[in-house]
Amino acid sequence: MVKPTRVTNSIRAHREARGITQAELARRIGVTRQTLLAIEGERYSPTLELAFQIAREFEVPLGDVFEYPSM
């Protein structure tokens, strides 16, 4: 199956390191738990605004959470 997005992320690792549940993070950034699940599973690319919101929740730069492969 072709992956719908090439953007990879480490949301789950950041979330677990801080002891934040999916439901809690979803509530903080204003999306449903299913959408956060899809983003974490790399089945949906968040908007730039949402990506910044996620990075801000973890208090890290955007590049620490999201990556885009060069090839």
Next chain:
Amino acid sequence: MVYHERAAWAGLIASFVTVGVYVGLVRGAEGWIWPMVWAIGVGVAVSILITIVWGIFAGIRDREDATASDLRDRDIARMGGRVEQAFLVIAGLGVIVLCAVGAELFWVANTMFAGFVVASIVGGVARVIAYRRGLA
């Protein structure tokens, strides 16, 4: 499962029910009008019924998520709408051609009906796949 995903499933199921009811009724009937009216009516009723019943069960499980929607739902709805539109345009052009050649009303109405049904099924499948497998 969020509200819009349940609605996509309900619409898809209702589309198949509509086709089934129409094919079942039109074969034994003299005209096509009442079978089509019944089929559309049953399809709408089935869609509403599934959405309500499923919504109640989803609400019992997770009240907040049962009615929530966000930008992903909007993206998927937009994509599904684009897919549906393509088939509606094809059906519309078919109707214009049939009118131009003076075809019977039966063919004109059934071409449009087929266009609605195919658009609804293909759009519904596209939405469900986007929810299950992802959307870029």
